Amino acid sequence: MPMLQWSVWLSIGLMVSSVWGARGQDVTGGSPGQVIVTQRAIRHVEERHWPDSPAQGAGKFSPGITEESFRQLVGEAVANGRARQNSHGRPGQIYEYDFGHPIGINIDGRPAYRLRVVVNQRNQLITAFPF
Amino acid sequence: MHFDYRLSEDWDENTTDLATADETDLRYYAATGDIIFRTDQTDLSARWGWIPLIDFALAMRKIGEGLAVGEGSETFEFTESEAKLQFDRRGQEMTISGSYAPGKITIPFTAFVEKARDFGQRLDAELLAKRPELGQNPVYQAFKLSGLSA
Numbered sequence: 001m002p003m004l005q006w007s008v009w010l011s012i013g014l015m016v017s018s019v020w021g022a023r024g025q026d027v028t029g030g031s032p033g034q035v036i037v038t039q040r041a042i043r044h045v046e047e048r049h050w051p052d053s054p055a056q057g058a059g060k061f062s063p064g065i066t067e068e069s070f071r072q073l074v075g076e077a078v079a080n081g082r083a084r085q086n087s088h089g090r091p092g093q094i095y096e097y098d099f100g101h102p103i104g105i106n107i108d109g110r111p112a113y114r115l116r117v118v119v120n121q122r123n124q125l126i127t128a129f130p131f
Numbered sequence: 132m133h134f135d136y137r138l139s140e141d142w143d144e145n146t147t148d149l150a151t152a153d154e155t156d157l158r159y160y161a162a163t164g165d166i167i168f169r170t171d172q173t174d175l176s177a178r179w180g181w182i183p184l185i186d187f188a189l190a191m192r193k194i195g196e197g198l199a200v201g202e203g204s205e206t207f208e209f210t211e212s213e214a215k216l217q218f219d220r221r222g223q224e225m226t227i228s229g230s231y232a233p234g235k236i237t238i239p240f241t242a243f244v245e246k247a248r249d250f251g252q253r254l255d256a257e258l259l260a261k262r263p264e265l266g267q268n269p270v271y272q273a274f275k276l277s278g279l280s281a
Contacts, residue, residue, distance in 0.1 A: 044160065048181060048211050057179035057231070058211045087208050088190040091154050107212045107231065116213070120155045127159065131213035 034123055035078050037071055041125040045070065049104070049129045059112050059130040061104040073103060074128050077115045092120040104130030132238050134246040135167040136187070136254060138261075139180045149271075150264040157271060158186040159210055162258055168216075168227070173234030175227060181211055188254050188276055191247035194218050198225070198240065218243075251276040 048055045051063040061070070081097030095117040102111035112130035120126055142163040152161060162184045168175040187207075194205040198220040207216040214231040225243045227236045238246075255276035258265055265271050 055179065055181055055211075057177060057209075057214060058181065059213065087206070088193045090158055090186065090190075090210075107214060118159075118210070124155075126155055127211060129211060 035074060035117070035119055036122070036124045037074060038124060041127070042067055042070070044126075045128055048127070051104075057107050059104055059106045061130055062102065065104075070128075073099075073115055074117050074125060077117045077128070078119070081115075081117070086118065092118060092126065094118050106131045132236055132242070132246065133167055133169050134250055136164055136184050136250065137167065137178075138162060138164040138184065138257065148264075149262050150267045152268060152270070154270050157183075157268075157274070158189070159183055161185060162254070168229075168236070170236050173232075173236050175216065175229040175232050175234070175236060177209070177214070177229075177231070179211075183210055184254055185258075185271075185274065185276065186210060188247070188251040189274060191250060195244045195247050199244070251278075 047053060048058045049060055051060050051065065053060060076099075077097035078095045081095040083093055083095050086092050086094055096114055097117075098114045100113060102113055103115060104112045106112040114131050115128060116131055117128040118126040142161065149161065160183070163181050164184050165178040165180060166176060166182055166184070166187060168177070190207050194207065197203070197205050198218065202220050202222065204220070205218045207218070209215070214229070217228045217230075219226045219228075220240055223240055224237055225240045227238075227243075228234070258276075
């Protein structure tokens with residue numbers, strides 16, 4: 001009988017922990033420190049937001065940005081920024097962080113102090129830009 | 132109100148396989164272009180070339196649905212900038228303004244819903260004609276772009 005009780009409690013514990021774990025992943029999208037920055041995402045950001053990008057209507061990083069410094073900006077924004085759900089059914093989350101100094105220019109060509117980082121449900125970087 | 136789009140010619144360069152592209156691919160990287168949003172007096176068009184048009188069509192549907200029940204406001208955030216479109220419904224009218232251009236456009240709410248539906252249907256037809264493999268993509272199918280309704 002004690003063995004039966006033990007196994008029942010073990011089963012309940014496993015069920016609760018698996019549900020709790022899944023819920024936590026859904027809510028947070030994983031640990032903010034673990035944003036995955038793929039080469040594809042880097043390429044996308046370079047095409048839209050690098051200082052020499054010709055893309056119109058998109059913020060640009062300051063000259064001198066490198067892949068390494070970009071990764072650091074993203075990490076800092078995700079670790080310290082304000083998080084919110086993406087809008088209008090888009091997957092994932094948005095992080096916004098004010099660095100307190102210009103990191104680029106916004107679409108009006110004025111200094112941009114903030115970074116918006118967009119990640120999907122798997123915590124993979126989709127895009128990031130100064131604003 | 133003229134409510135239209137223009138697909139960029141090189142939009143699919145970075146999209147590897149449209150038959151298996153996931154939601155992120157389809158809403159951020161695929162089918163990019165311009166949106167045309169203007170009247171004789173006001174031009175809220177965004178001719179930046181990079182606007183993901185599938186995402187835009189879905190968001191317009193969502194905004195129509197969100198405001199169908201009555202007065203209220205919705206904001207559309209562009210995917211690659213701080214630019215926004217603001218939609219305010221007052222009574223039977225919808226007023227649209229943009230953070231990146233002066234002026235406002237006011238149209239009947241029902242006209243906005245119809246134009247959003249038409250936008251999605253035309254985009255769906257053009258995309259499937261140009262890239263038929265999209266029709267095999269279950270994520271794209273689930274969007275039901277041609278079934279836009281509010």
